[in-house]
Amino acid sequence: MNFNSVIFLIYLPLVILIYWILPHKARWAFLLLASYFFYAYHNVFLIFLILGTTLVSFFAALGIQNSQKKGLKVFLLVLSLVLILGALFVFKYLDFAVTSVVSLVNLFGGNASYSVLNLILPVGISFYTFQTLSYVIDVYRGKFEAERHIGYYALFVSFFPQLVAGPIERPNNLIPQLKAIKKIDSECFSYGFQYLISGFVKKIVIADFLGVFVASIYGNIADASGASLLIATMFFAIQIYGDFAGYSDIAIGAAHLLGIHLTKNFDHPYLSKSVREFYRRWHITLNSWLTDYIYIPMGGSRCSRSRHLFNIMVVFLVSGFWHGASWNYVIWGLLNGGLICLEILLEKPLERFKNKTEIRKKVVNFISVPFTFIIICCTWIFFRASDIQSAGLVYARIFTSFISGNGLEYFTSATTVLRVVLTLAIFVFIPYLPRLNFKPDEEGNYNTKQIFSTLTLYVSLILMIGFCWMSQLASNGESGFIYFQF
Template sequence: MLFNSFEFLIFFPLVTIAYFMIPHKYRWALLLGASYYFYMAWKPEYIILIIISTVIDYFASIMMEKQDDKKKRKRFLYLSLASNLGILFFFKYFNFFNDSIRAVMELFTLEYSVRSFDILLPMGISFYTFQTLSYTIDVYRGRRKAERHFGIFALYVTFFPQLVAGPIERSDRLLPQFYEKHEFDYNRIVSGLRRMLWGFFKKMVIADGIAIIVDRVYDSPQQFYGFPLILATVCFAIQIYCDFSGYSDIAIGSARILGFDLMENFKSPYFSKSISEFWKRWHISLSSWFKDYVYIPLGGNRVKVQRVYFNLFITFLVSGLWHGADWTFVIWGALHGVYLVIGRIIKPLKEKIIKITRIDNIPILNLLHGMIQRIITFSLVCYGWVFFRAESLSDAMYISKNMFNGLGNMKSLTYIKDILLPSGVDKERLIIVFISVLILLVTQAISRRDDAIESVHNKPIVMRWVSYYFILIIIILFAVFEDGNFIYFQF
């Protein structure tokens, strides 16, 4: 079920009303049933994959806790890892690796007869797999006790607000909340609705509105060169941010209405001054997951500096593969790994230059320095998005080679008028989209928060309600309803 669908508009209020009407001891069952229904509204038979992961991890964690022998504990950990990663590999990565092997074999004119499978990628499989894996790994490490209530554990795996696209919650944060009794709280309801409204605005007005430019260029990039390629790439940077952070806002807001607190997943990432800072602000739940369960186990910062670089690179290489079974995603992850390694290498030199020049002590120079850092960081991130969005590696390479060609040629600019606009782009809607982007940037710059609308809660009542109705009217008049899928559902 999509958040931005008519079904959810009916589903969520009914679940909320029922949740606060029934006794606390039955609420977990209501939420579990609602969560299963929420997922099954997409493709009912795939719920069996979630149930299999839930059953295996539930019993594996209990058995791990009962074992004093570390080797026996590892057996149950391996059971959890093998089952979860096995399912993930089959549905998400088998065809990718199989096709890659076939291509190599054909290169050497060798016979390869293993066929690929025509299977649909289960929605949100990467998210709920990582969420349940973090639980079993924490139980193995002795950081938490195994959950004995099967229904509560099943709810932790499938809690519908964050089931298909996160945030990826840790068990020590979310599981205890299912035992708490949540009373109807007017302030929480208003805060949750406000956050959901902001999410719908980002998703349905900005992300879906600007997508037509991105799709027009990236679906046939060979028709363009120069400025249109740059414009489409910057627009995609805005689209994917508003799409994904919009989902997180709706998830956080809907959970808050029910009494649950989900972690923040974004903190104005495009205001970052470095790639390292960007990854502390972008998809925070995933970044922290890779840090705790991949980077630190590899050695983290506790090893020689060359090994630190290796750990960083491998972590982001795996992160790229997590995002998608395609070489474009692998290169995207590797690119960010290279960014971070280079950033570490030149950091001492940068600090030395700043110390010598004392830029930070001169307000105007400090401000200019910060602006330059943000522009450079945003440009590097946008270049990475080329590989993330491109339909193929050849398309990504074409865009990389041609996006700066002919920038001084006016013909590059006329593509906007002659090709983009006549292809069905609603000029009035685009104006509203870009005004909305400006509103988003200004509110974030002023409030220094990703959830900028939350900053109006302490403003005068007239200003608050004018803001709410203004955003609601924009959504009603200019939201895109034709294609409501969230980008990260494919991961």
């Protein structure tokens, strides 16, 4: 089920209402059923895969905890990892892996062939696979006690707000919250509502609107001018933020309305002063997962310089593969890893250069944010283009045919330009919406201006979301989320 669908607007209030009416003992069962309904809404067969992953990880973790022999613990860990990652491999990477091998064989004069299986990619498989892996590994490491109630564990894997596109939750954050007795809390509702509105604005008002232009330009790269490709790439950077951060906000908001706090996934990423900082603020739960389960076990930064850089490259290679079974995602990952390695290598010379005079320091600080944004935009080209050749063509046209070509005629209409300006301005300010505090002063009085402005803000945002949604349904139909494909 999509968050930006009509059915979700009926589903969410109904789930929240029934959840709070039910006694605590029955809530987990209801939420589990609601989550499975949410997941199976478009394809019932996907339930069997998530059930299989749940059962394998649940019993493997119990076995690991109960067994006395180290060898058996290792065996159960490896077996569960093979089964869980095996399912991910078959559904997501099998076609890609075999096709790549066949191409390689044919490149060296062989005559191999393979008919693609075209299996359905189960929505959110990468997200819940990583969530179950962290559970089994944490139990093996002794960081978390295996859950004995299969219902709560199944709910941890399939909790509907974060099931299909994260945030990737850790067992020690989510399971205790699912078990805790909760009471209706006005603060939780206020937070939840603010996050929901913020998420819908990011998705429907920002991402879907800019996405139309991006799709039209990237759909015909050969005829597009370099300038329009450059604008489309910058718009894509904002679109993907709006799409993914919007999903995360809706997930966090929906969970808040159920009294559950999910982990923050974005923290103003485009205000970063370096690529390293960007990945500490972008998709925080995936990057912290990769840090805890791959980067640190490999030695992290507490090793030789070359080993440290190698570890970074491995993490970003995995991140690239995680995003999709395609070489352009791999190159995107490696490009980001390479940029971070370069930053590490240039860190000390840059510090020396910066600290020589106060003016230099100010200039470097001033340009670092837009510079990082441009660098990140350059990497997004590989993410957005359908294949490596198309990405190469985008770079080529930006540098060789900046003016000649199509695309800029989109900006000849005054209303379009105004809407673009409005959308970009809202993009700058909307991340602050969940942080706005509408509490009375110390004497318990509300400021008239604040009440008026707050109410009007929400009414106008809801109206704007509604009208943008109507406009989009009329022209393109319901749009999905970019990260659903991962």
